[in-house]
Amino acid sequence: MADVVLFTAVLALFGLAYWLTAGSDDDNGGGGLMQPVLVPVRARQAR
DSSP: OOOHHHHHHHHHHHHHHHHHHHTTTTSSSSSSOOOOOOOOOOOOOOO
């Protein structure tokens, strides 16, 4: 029974490591958090 738990824990750690590396937002490949987009905002001209 202990070997099944150990195998599941190792498999979960490898899965977590893969998910963290594949979900990187460094390349904006669609995974993970996306970089914020700057939107121009009009300001009133002081008269």
